[in-house]
Amino acid sequence: MAAMMQMQMLILISLSALFGRLSISTDTLSPGQPLHDGQTLVSAVGTFALGFFSPTGSKNRYVGIWYNKLPVQTVVWVANRGNPIAADANGTMELNSNGALILNNSQTVVWVASIAVLTNPVAQLLDNGNLVIREANSIEFAWQSFDYPTDTLLSGMKLGWDLRTGLNRNLTAWQNNDDPSPGRYTFSADINGSPQLTLLMDSAKIWRSGPWNGAQFSNTPQPSGLGLFSFANTKDEVYFIYDTIGTDIVGRLTVNHTGILQWFVWIKKANEWSITWYVPQTQCDSSFPCGPNAICDINSSPMCQCLQGFVPKSPANWALRNTTSGCVRRMALDCKNKTDGFLTITPAILPDTSTAIVDKTINFTQCKEKCLANCSCTGFASADIRGTGCIMWMKDLVGLGTASYEGGDFYVRLAAADIASPTPAKGLAKAKVTIITVLSGAALVILLISFFAWRKKKMNRRALAALEKGIKEDDEIELPQLQWSTLMEATDNFAETNILGKGGFGSVYKGKLAEGCEIAVKRLSKNSAQGIDEFKNEVILIAKLQHRSLVRLLGYCIQGDERILVYEYMPNGSLDAFLFDIVPNRVRVHLDWPTRFHIIIGIARGLLYLHQDSRLRIIHRDLKASNILLDSAMNPKISDFGLARIFGENETITKTRKVVGTHGYMAPEYALDGIFSVKSDVFSFGVLILEIISGQRNRVFISTPHLYLLGNAWSLWNEGNALDLMDPLISDPFPVAQVMRCINIGLLCVQGKPEDRPIMSSVVFMLGNDDASLAKPKAPGFKAILTGELESTPNHVELHSFNNFTFTEQIGR
Numbered sequence: 149m150a151a152m153m154q155m156q157m158l159i160l161i162s163l164s165a166l167f168g169r170l171s172i173s174t175d176t177l178s179p180g181q182p183l184h185d186g187q188t189l190v191s192a193v194g195t196f197a198l199g200f201f202s203p204t205g206s207k208n209r210y211v212g213i214w215y216n217k218l219p220v221q222t223v224v225w226v227a228n229r230g231n232p233i234a235a236d237a238n239g240t241m242e243l244n245s246n247g248a249l250i251l252n253n254s255q256t257v258v259w260v261a262s263i264a265v266l267t268n269p270v271a272q273l274l275d276n277g278n279l280v281i282r283e284a285n286s287i288e289f290a291w292q293s294f295d296y297p298t299d300t301l302l303s304g305m306k307l308g309w310d311l312r313t314g315l316n317r318n319l320t321a322w323q324n325n326d327d328p329s330p331g332r333y334t335f336s337a338d339i340n341g342s343p344q345l346t347l348l349m350d351s352a353k354i355w356r357s358g359p360w361n362g363a364q365f366s367n368t369p370q371p372s373g374l375g376l377f378s379f380a381n382t383k384d385e386v387y388f389i390y391d392t393i394g395t396d397i398v399g400r401l402t403v404n405h406t407g408i409l410q411w412f413v414w415i416k417k418a419n420e421w422s423i424t425w426y427v428p429q430t431q432c433d434s435s436f437p438c439g440p441n442a443i444c445d446i447n448s449s450p451m452c453q454c455l456q457g458f459v460p461k462s463p464a465n466w467a468l469r470n471t472t473s474g475c476v477r478r479m480a481l482d483c484k485n486k487t488d489g490f491l492t493i494t495p496a497i498l499p500d501t502s503t504a505i506v507d508k509t510i511n512f513t514q515c516k517e518k519c520l521a522n523c524s525c526t527g528f529a530s531a532d533i534r535g536t537g538c539i540m541w542m543k544d545l546v547g548l549g550t551a552s553y554e555g556g557d558f559y560v561r562l563a564a565a566d567i568a569s570p571t572p573a574k575g576l577a578k579a580k581v582t583i584i585t586v587l588s589g590a591a592l593v594i595l596l597i598s599f600f601a602w603r604k605k606k607m608n609r610r611a612l613a614a615l616e617k618g619i620k621e622d623d624e625i626e627l628p629q630l631q632w633s634t635l636m637e638a639t640d641n642f643a644e645t646n647i648l649g650k651g652g653f654g655s656v657y658k659g660k661l662a663e664g665c666e667i668a669v670k671r672l673s674k675n676s677a678q679g680i681d682e683f684k685n686e687v688i689l690i691a692k693l694q695h696r697s698l699v700r701l702l703g704y705c706i707q708g709d710e711r712i713l714v715y716e717y718m719p720n721g722s723l724d725a726f727l728f729d730i731v732p733n734r735v736r737v738h739l740d741w742p743t744r745f746h747i748i749i750g751i752a753r754g755l756l757y758l759h760q761d762s763r764l765r766i767i768h769r770d771l772k773a774s775n776i777l778l779d780s781a782m783n784p785k786i787s788d789f790g791l792a793r794i795f796g797e798n799e800t801i802t803k804t805r806k807v808v809g810t811h812g813y814m815a816p817e818y819a820l821d822g823i824f825s826v827k828s829d830v831f832s833f834g835v836l837i838l839e840i841i842s843g844q845r846n847r848v849f850i851s852t853p854h855l856y857l858l859g860n861a862w863s864l865w866n867e868g869n870a871l872d873l874m875d876p877l878i879s880d881p882f883p884v885a886q887v888m889r890c891i892n893i894g895l896l897c898v899q900g901k902p903e904d905r906p907i908m909s910s911v912v913f914m915l916g917n918d919d920a921s922l923a924k925p926k927a928p929g930f931k932a933i934l935t936g937e938l939e940s941t942p943n944h945v946e947l948h949s950f951n952n953f954t955f956t957e958q959i960g961r
């Protein structure tokens with residue numbers, strides 16, 4: 149952004165250097181007064197200017213309108229957007245005697261604005277940024293640039309239709325920063341059904357505002373403090389308009405060339421544009437990820453759930469989280485006998501209204517009756533928040549969601565029996581695939597066995613209760629068991645060449661399903677440390693977890709003594725490969741600071757989700773660089789839940805006899821005393837931060853504590869040389885304060901005493917807020933024990949310098 153602005157400033161400077169400020173000291177063009185390249189028209193009080201410009205990175209000349217007083221050239225309208233004038237072609241714009249505004253280069257006409265033949269025409273740039281052509285003695289516009297927007301909507305401009313003339317005013321993004329010709333994204337008013345605003349990519353809807361409900365667009369929280377919004381919906385016109393007149397807000401609504409609709413406000417103090425609102429924001433409001441008759445809830449997992457009374461159309465696809473085919477009714481509607489009823493969804497993101505029917509004259513009660521009386525009606529809502537008017541949906545309900553702000557109420561029509569059935573558990577698993585359709589009988593038996601095995605192991609009673617409740621409530625598990633043959637085929641019979649990685653657990657293979665979908669297949673070694681219990685644990689756990697920072701489990705397979713987990717494929721492999729230069733073409737030098745910081749934040753969010761935000765409280769217990777996978781955009785995803793444990797709601801600490809994990813990442817109280825809590829994960833996270841910053845592994849040599857990374861970081865910190873920890877391969881200038889903050893947070897996380905370490909929500913907060921004040925760290929992990937700062941009762945400890953693999957170690961007690 150800053151770079152872009154600098155470029156724009158450069159252009160501005162070069163423009164003025166080349167041509168001086170040759171503004172025609174007027175806002176008006178009359179016939180016989182051409183505007184040459186290098187000259188500008190300036191509106192009466194100087195708010196806007198019109199003239200020739202070149203976009204960043206291009207020499208082509210365009211005629212555009214921009215803010216005259218801002219130090220950053222921000223073009224809001226372009227005349228010849230698809231028809232540039234060559235750099236040296238001496239463009240001219242002239243109003244002819246008939247009132248046609250003509251832009252030509254030395255050879256040809258490139259653009260014309262003309263509607264009517266006028267007798268005494270003038271063209272004028274108004275102070276709201278509107279270029280108008282009118283009779284000199286009239287205030288009626290024969291033509292106005294506001295009727296032909298490019299990518300920006302200014303205050304007073306109408307977005308939408310004049311139904312009398314068929315004029316459709318929409319915003320179309322630039323092709324890219326160098327080229328203002330029309331790109332793929334359009335923001336327009338969709339007048340089908342109940343009118344709404346839509347953002348389109350080519351012709352596919354990628355966002356919609358929902359219908360206007362009398363006060364705002366129902367699916368769109370109104371950006372606050374941006375003036376007055378209104379929406380006209382008459383037989384003559386359907387348009388959206390906003391008005392900042394009378395305020396000192398300088399704002400604009402722009403579709404950028406990557407398909408984001410953004411509201412910019414000029415911040416005087418900072419001398420820059422600030423984005424105060426944008427869409428699409430979430431997966432739920434972009435496109436229709438859940439398919440028909442499902443409800444999208446960005447805060448629940450899985451995100452897509454069938455509506456009550458509906459089941460997945462394709463259970464197998466649905467279980468693989470391919471939800472595009474949506475859901476179908478469990479029970480047919482009984483329209484004749486009028487026994488159907490309605491289920492209220494509130495606050496709702498209303499379904500797509502482009503096929504809905506509107507009756508503004510009836511009230512809520514009448515709307516409900518009218519819907520019941522028509523066999524095709526699938527749901528309804530009031531057209532106005534005051535309870536008047538009626539929108540009825542006549543087809544599948546597409547794009548229904550749970551609103552995270554004050555949305556409207558939506559009423560889904562259901563057969564009486566489906567209404568009566570209890571509302572499914574909140575949050576997870578409202579939409580599920582029944583165990584019978586997804587799991588074979590054998591898998592069911594195994595699940596039950598594992599369930600009882602847990603019971604036997606006297607797993608914490610609360611956790612058990614949670615799990616028991618979970619199983620009972622859900623009555624299903626939403627994970628498909630895959631055929632052995634499918635996996636054989638996908639991995640070329642587990643060909644060596646498809647191995648992505650190996651570890652103590654077994655091997656991970658790259659696979660390709662018949663449909664072309666890439667997967668990662670984790671084949672557990674038959675005598676691996678990850679026993680059958682861990683396997684089941686992982687399957688059941690991950691099936692319930694969904695977060696963008698957790699790797700997604702797609703399915704599993706049990707065949708004889710083979711145990712297999714199938715994950716989404718992560719093209720960039722694991723973080724340790726990059727960090728510790730394990731794989732030749734993925735090396736540390738590829739990780740610049742922004743990428744490293746992005747990875748740190750992603751891991752922190754994933755861990756926060758595990759600890760606090762998922763329905764289950766989960767301690768990962770084996771967080772390390774090799775368990776962080778990277779997708780194609782280098783987003784980190786936490787993987788390997790084989791050792792994870794569920795915690796009860798009020799439980800905070802658990803003791804285990806069997807210490808599992810990876811040295812170098814294990815908190816001292818866990819490694820020494822088998823005590824684990826969320827704080828032991830925080831310790832591992834701290835080690836990870838320091839590894840990511842330094843590009844060094846945290847090795848554990850208890851005899852020479854100063855040699856390992858934590859000791860080293862601690863010494864440097866105390867000497868005031870913390871920045872020396874920074875990986876020397878990060879060569880670009882980096883934000884020193886941000887790096888220092890990360891080192892500080894890393895050290896806070898690895899402090900010796902668990903109670904001194906921050907919880908993950910604080911970590912996420914501290915990472916994201918430059919102004920958050922950070923505590924001074926105390927001595928880290930094992931160092932604290934050696935210096936007597938941390939009391940422990942090491943009964944029998946033997947610390948190894950193994951780092952690569954997870955291993956299990958019994959600690960005698």
Ligand SMILES: *[C@@H]1O[C@H](CO)[C@@H](O)[C@H](O)[C@H]1NC(C)=O
Binds near residue numbers: 236237238254
């Ligand atoms: C543009 O104007 C310059 C200066 O008058 C002239 O030298 C040049 O030939 C013109 N270019 C064209 C394409 O007419």
Ligand SMILES: *[C@@H]1O[C@H](CO)[C@@H](O)[C@H](O)[C@H]1NC(C)=O
Binds near residue numbers: 241252254
């Ligand atoms: C371009 O516009 C100028 C000014 O109106 C005019 O003198 C010239 O003849 C035009 N050239 C062409 C090719 O239309």
Ligand SMILES: *[C@@H]1O[C@H](CO)[C@@H](O)[C@H](O)[C@H]1NC(C)=O
Binds near residue numbers: 318337348
């Ligand atoms: C946008 O407006 C242009 C010009 O009126 C029209 O050709 C185009 O079809 C419109 N696109 C949409 C998606 O409304």
Ligand SMILES: *[C@@H]1O[C@H](CO)[C@@H](O)[C@H](O)[C@H]1NC(C)=O
Binds near residue numbers: 405406408410423426
């Ligand atoms: C488009 O807007 C989004 C959201 O503000 C931003 O992340 C992206 O960089 C923008 N793209 C361009 C090319 O400006």
Ligand SMILES: *[C@@H]1O[C@H](CO)[C@@H](O)[C@H](O)[C@H]1NC(C)=O
Binds near residue numbers: 470472
């Ligand atoms: C999802 O399922 C549909 C069929 O319902 C199929 O056409 C599509 O390719 C699948 N998408 C993916 C990503 O597998």
Ligand SMILES: *[C@@H]1O[C@H](CO)[C@@H](O)[C@H](O)[C@H]1NC(C)=O
Binds near residue numbers: 481482484485
């Ligand atoms: C309507 O009610 C009648 C009588 O109760 C019953 O026989 C019939 O099956 C019902 N129709 C439907 C579609 O439920």
Ligand SMILES: *[C@@H]1O[C@H](CO)[C@@H](O)[C@H](O)[C@H]1NC(C)=O
Binds near residue numbers: 511
């Ligand atoms: C709705 O309109 C009907 C007919 O005008 C009227 O009888 C009824 O009381 C109204 N209901 C409400 C809730 O206003």
Ligand SMILES: *[C@@H]1O[C@H](CO)[C@@H](O)[C@H](O)[C@H]1NC(C)=O
Binds near residue numbers: 505521522523524525
């Ligand atoms: C149901 O509504 C549709 C759409 O308005 C209409 O075409 C159809 O005639 C209605 N059916 C009945 C039975 O009213």
